[in-house]
Amino acid sequence: xxxxxxxxxxxxxxxxxxxxxxxxxxxxxxxxxxxxxxxxxxxxxxxxxxxxxxxxxxxxxxxxxxxxxxxxxxxxxxxxxxxxxxxxxxxxxxxxxxxxxxxxxxxxxxxxxxxxxxxxxxxxxxxxxxxxxxxxxxxxxxxxxxxxxxxxxxxxxxxxxxxxxxxxxxxxxxxxxxxxxxxxxxxxxxxxxxxxxxxxxxxxxxxxxxxxxxxxxxxxxxxxxxxxxxxxxxxxxxxxxxxxxxxxxxxxxxxxxxxxxxxxxxxxxxxxxxxxxxxxxxxxxxxxxxxxxxxxxxxxxxxxxxxxxxxxxxxxxxxxxxxxxxxxxxxxxxxxxxxxxxxxxxxxxxxxxxxxxxxxxxxxxxxxxxxxxxxxxxxxxxxxxxxxxxxxxxxxxxxxxxxxxxxxxxxxxxxxxxxxxxxx
Amino acid sequence: xxxxxxxxxxxxxxxxxxxxxxxxxxxxxxxxxxxxxxxxxxxxxxxxxxxxxxxxxxxxxxxxxxxxxxxxxxxxxxxxxxxxxxxxxxxxxxxxxxxxxxxxxxxxxxxxxxxxxxxxxxxxxxxxxxxxxxxxxxxxxxxxxxxxxxxxxxxxxxxxxxxxxxxxxxxxxxxxxxxxxxxxxxxxxxxxxxxxxxxxxxxxxxxxxxxxxxxxxxxxxxxxxxxxxxxxxxxxxxx
Numbered sequence: 001x002x003x004x005x006x007x008x009x010x011x012x013x014x015x016x017x018x019x020x021x022x023x024x025x026x027x028x029x030x031x032x033x034x035x036x037x038x039x040x041x042x043x044x045x046x047x048x049x050x051x052x053x054x055x056x057x058x059x060x061x062x063x064x065x066x067x068x069x070x071x072x073x074x075x076x077x078x079x080x081x082x083x084x085x086x087x088x089x090x091x092x093x094x095x096x097x098x099x100x101x102x103x104x105x106x107x108x109x110x111x112x113x114x115x116x117x118x119x120x121x122x123x124x125x126x127x128x129x130x131x132x133x134x135x136x137x138x139x140x141x142x143x144x145x146x147x148x149x150x151x152x153x154x155x156x157x158x159x160x161x162x163x164x165x166x167x168x169x170x171x172x173x174x175x176x177x178x179x180x181x182x183x184x185x186x187x188x189x190x191x192x193x194x195x196x197x198x199x200x201x202x203x204x205x206x207x208x209x210x211x212x213x214x215x216x217x218x219x220x221x222x223x224x225x226x227x228x229x230x231x232x233x234x235x236x237x238x239x240x241x242x243x244x245x246x247x248x249x250x251x252x253x254x255x256x257x258x259x260x261x262x263x264x265x266x267x268x269x270x271x272x273x274x275x276x277x278x279x280x281x282x283x284x285x286x287x288x289x290x291x292x293x294x295x296x297x298x299x300x301x302x303x304x305x306x307x308x309x310x311x312x313x314x315x316x317x318x319x320x321x322x323x324x325x326x327x328x329x330x331x332x333x334x335x336x337x338x339x340x341x342x343x344x345x346x347x348x349x350x351x352x353x354x355x356x357x358x359x360x361x362x363x364x365x366x367x368x369x370x371x372x373x374x375x376x377x378x379x380x381x382x383x384x385x386x387x388x389x390x391x392x393x394x395x396x397x398x399x400x401x402x403x404x405x406x407x408x409x410x411x412x413x414x415x416x417x418x419x420x421x422x423x424x
Numbered sequence: 425x426x427x428x429x430x431x432x433x434x435x436x437x438x439x440x441x442x443x444x445x446x447x448x449x450x451x452x453x454x455x456x457x458x459x460x461x462x463x464x465x466x467x468x469x470x471x472x473x474x475x476x477x478x479x480x481x482x483x484x485x486x487x488x489x490x491x492x493x494x495x496x497x498x499x500x501x502x503x504x505x506x507x508x509x510x511x512x513x514x515x516x517x518x519x520x521x522x523x524x525x526x527x528x529x530x531x532x533x534x535x536x537x538x539x540x541x542x543x544x545x546x547x548x549x550x551x552x553x554x555x556x557x558x559x560x561x562x563x564x565x566x567x568x569x570x571x572x573x574x575x576x577x578x579x580x581x582x583x584x585x586x587x588x589x590x591x592x593x594x595x596x597x598x599x600x601x602x603x604x605x606x607x608x609x610x611x612x613x614x615x616x617x618x619x620x621x622x623x624x625x626x627x628x629x630x631x632x633x634x635x636x637x638x639x640x641x642x643x644x645x646x647x648x649x650x651x652x653x654x655x656x657x658x659x660x661x662x663x
Contacts, residue, residue: 001538004531011526316522319483320536320583321511323504 005330009337014309019302020342023399026295027346027391028353030287032381034390035354037283039382045237045267045276047200050137051123053270054229055237056093056245058086062259063226067270070100072181072219072226076262079225090245092233096134097225099124099215103178103186105158105208107168116166120158122176122208124215124225128153137231138209140196146170147194155193156210159203163195170194176208180220188218199378228262239277242266292394292401299402314410328407335403336396343395350391357381430494430591430623431457431480437488438475438646449475450646453489457625459590462617464626464634467643473627474595476643480625481514481593482506494590511539515584515622517594517613521576523568523583529555530564533583540587554582558612574605578612585616591623598630606632 063074101122109115125134145160147170178186249264361380436453439446450472465473478484491498537547555561558578598606642650
């Protein structure tokens, strides 16, 4: 019987080809959209983690309260010791110290007078340790437009936008003006080793990246750093592990009332990232539901039309002695079969398109020009393991639901009525 | 019920709801059909022929009265039991053939046996035998769209007969056929009626079919107007 019905599906194109095309298209769209949204959201999340939040961050409690203002006067002291302890306590995480700072940079002309000047936001990173992954996290190598990465103390990178605007070339000297940890004025002469473009408007407007030793010296932050960041070795944020680590760390220091005591915060707890992560998670579910409802309605209608067309066949089958339950069951089996084939095809094509979008991406820098969001300039899809099966859920359910709903007509109509339609 | 009786109808009435009222399609029908009969229900359109055929075929239920088919009362049957009864005891032949267009002739006939869970070998043997009865062995792999009207009706007959039912119900089987094909089809059914002792009940107003009938029941306005036994010249020749 299964073989017989299978033959029918294969031979009757309106029972197979049309629903398969509808399901495939729907599933394909679903997979592409899922990968696309995950790609953009995931990339944003990674960008935020790498540049700003880390997967975990340790700060002083006072610093944490106003972290957006980069209050380096509230920085962690004896940071190297603290870093060592953290590395020992959490060996599965990569711990790094960073200083974020604001300031002014001044480029002199040949007479020593100001030629160009502008406000900057700076990152002090560990650029020179052989085990440091900071260059990779900031994607410095690929973001370099002119010159080279800092190779020795005293060298720094500036944003290409800034460099272009003021015609700054690698090798030129500039002075960084800032505030020391104690509130005094800070000056430090640095050399431009190169210019960088991250592709994110908020970063490219005026960024300076220098080795942390230089910035510590400039801002009188000897053995101090604003933040200690941690990254999972997998480079994927794991909220469960991060929360457990933060809870254990903070629990130990709970009894200390000192506002300079360190506090550990997860990525989720920083800069409204909780909403963002929830949104990324929720978007997948919302997409599935929306798609499933829409597809079910389409396939229900297709099923109704097909069902009406197939009343002839149902009438014959009933007359031959097949009972209504069996006919209904075979409709559901057909739906599972069609849904599976459609989902496989849709997923395959969807993944191919997603792979293309993951590899090539789409340049959205034009529309991100004035954005202050930390967003990538090239939007890319991301094929996650979920993408391999997510299309099957709506693909199968919508066809089965569509056929199940339209198949109810077999029960609603009297057998004789089906027969009359058969004779019509 | 007497073993020789295949259908027993007593005081049958069938009413259909129409708007707020009811339309009486059949009333006070009492009939008995013996095994091996070759009977026609005749009468003008709207006289209740198809309704009576539907009730005998367990496709519809009586509003009143009692109908027994192959010893089973039609009234209390669930749709599963009705399907079972049709599957094993009743074959249908339609005016418009109603073959499944996507399947071959062989597969159309085979379907009846699939519902009875026969093995592939049993099915093949039975289908080829049925095709032999109707003279279409060479067309087993053809699609219905490749056949003439007469050939399609012969396939429909083979499909109805392949499971060797006790009863075949034919609703205007010759209505879409020319005179020559009509004669051929009815002769074929008459032959099978004799060879396999299958009961045939026709709903028809085709004079060509009536020549072959052993019994003609005339319906008028939902009631039996006349019930007469006939021994026709064609019957005599075939017998």
